[in-house]
Amino acid sequence: MRPESPHRGTTRALSVAPMIDRTDRHFRFLMRRLTQHTLLYTEMVNMNAIVRGDRGHILDFDPEEGANALQIGGDAPTMLAEAAKIGVGWGYTEINLNVGCPSNRVQAGCFGAVLMRRPEQVARCVEAMRAAVTVPVTVKHRIGVDELDHYDHMRHFVDVVLAAGADRFTVHARKAWLNGLSPKENRNVPPLRYDDVYRLKRELPHVAIEINGGIKTLDQAAKQLEQVDAVMIGRAAVDPPMVFAQADQRIFGAERTPITRVELVHQMVDYAARFAGPTFKLTHITRDMLTLYAGISGARAWKRALAEGTSGVGASPQAILNALHATEQAQEQQLAAQQTYTR
Ligand SMILES: Cc1cc2nc3c(=O)[nH]c(=O)nc-3n(C[C@H](O)[C@H](O)[C@H](O)COP(=O)(O)O)c2cc1C
Known part of the structure; x- marks a missing residue:
């Protein structure tokens, strides 16, 4: 068995999901006005862009945004490790690997949800990133893809990636169809399977598990926290963001008066x-x-x-x-x- 991760205790009960074209630095600044404690994610950034692109444009953020997680897309351990190191050097306090995006463009690059088919490769990626940085390295994934959609497939994926040192698993609680459904349909059509996520937590009580998908209110989030360690909210955080003005009090028990x-x-x-x-x-x-x-x-x-x-x-x-x-x-x-x- 691998030793307990030093980061296990750092999971925050609530996060705002990574969303391309939405969770940019301006959005995160706004969200941080509303909530000091919620973990905020960047949009997914391709590892190539971080290593070879205009880093300032891609990675810059306002110090007032506080601690944020950088989500990276990619499947090459060495380059992911390099990208993770750059991200941490830039000030990000968590590195997250995207194993959930079903878009054709991402599939063509062989990363995102298609990686659910290759747990050993994801493990190699996580291992390389884990060795490169000291902040938590986490994974956001689906319940399954295409015909690999039984609970046991997800459990196998988590076991293999956990052994490589992943610090938290964020499960978008539905499978993805890699052919035939658009990314938008893949966020709505496959049914939500919360019970599979609860079972994962029950069977791996020492592993930090975050649930995602279809959660719209802080009341719903609080209810989910009876079963799992953390809740990630995506679309409902954008529309309308004021939902999060109560988050510090409601979810984190902070005494802060919500901003008007x-x-x-x-x-x-x-x-x-x-x-x-x-x-x-x-x-x-x-x-x-x-x-x-x-x-x-x-x-x-x-x-x-x-x-x-x-x-x-x-x-x-x-x-x-x-x-x-x-x-x-x-x-x-x-x-x-x-x-x-x-x-
Ligand atoms: C516009 C948009 C962009 C998204 N981009 C990403 C992304 O960059 N990385 C990722 O892991 N998931 C992405 N997602 C998926 C969300 O992170 C989340 O898993 C999904 O929306 C389900 O959560 P929700 O029902 O709370 O919205 C995106 C979703 C939307 C709506």
């Missing part, structure tokens, strides 16, 4: 001012804010004013404050209309 929408908007204006300029597209930052008022009074005014005011290259962060002003006016009007109606 107005405070958040002001902080994001200051943040946007650091990037603003004639060639900068403010929507890179504000697209994650469009649903800030979702479900409450002023939602439509906010969305419209923010979208209109921030479109185009070189828009000023002042547009965000203008949208806030328009929203507050709309809220006052709605309140006045309600009072008239009930009088």
Whole structure:
């Protein structure tokens, strides 16, 4: 048996999933305003891009984002180890290997979910990364792929990769069909199989297991934590992100008072001012804010004013404050209309 990992105790109960084109540095900055304790992931970055590409562009993040996990895609142990080392040198505090992405492009590169078919290769990758860095090396995977979709296949995968030193397994609780379903369909069509993840945890109580897939609220996350060590939320974190304003209190028991929408908007204006300029597209930052008022009074005014005011290259962060002003006016009007109606 391999010795206990020194990182086992570092698993955080809640994380926001890696999502390409979504969990970029601006999104993570916004999320960090909402929650100090939740683990945030980057988008998946190809190992080649890290080793050979424009590292500053790919890896830079704001110190105020705090500790984040870098998710890497690849299947070559030596290059993954190199990429992991670069990532840790850049300040990332966890390295995660993607064994869950079913896109054709990723399959053509022989990594992502297709690696579920090659547990020994994943083990070699994890072993190489483990030897290269001292931060946790974790794996995000599916329950299975194609015909390899029985619990025993996943258990075998986990056993082999665990022996190589993986510190945590994040299970997207559905299989992926590698041919015939698009990535989007692969996030919705195969049924969720939470029981397989619970069984994995029961059978391997000493191994950190995180569950992912279809979890939308902090109440649902808290319920999942009765069965597993951690919960990863993806799409529901984007739409709407305010769900996470309660996370530190609700999930981590912290005493922090949740940030208000107005405070958040002001902080994001200051943040946007650091990037603003004639060639900068403010929507890179504000697209994650469009649903800030979702479900409450002023939602439509906010969305419209923010979208209109921030479109185009070189828009000023002042547009965000203008949208806030328009929203507050709309809220006052709605309140006045309600009072008239009930009088
Ligand atoms: C737009 C988008 C991009 C995604 N990109 C990644 C990615 O880069 N790496 C990864 O492991 N999973 C990726 N996923 C999958 C999510 O991490 C997550 O496993 C999936 O959405 C299921 O969780 P949810 O039901 O909470 O959204 C992506 C999902 C979405 C919606």
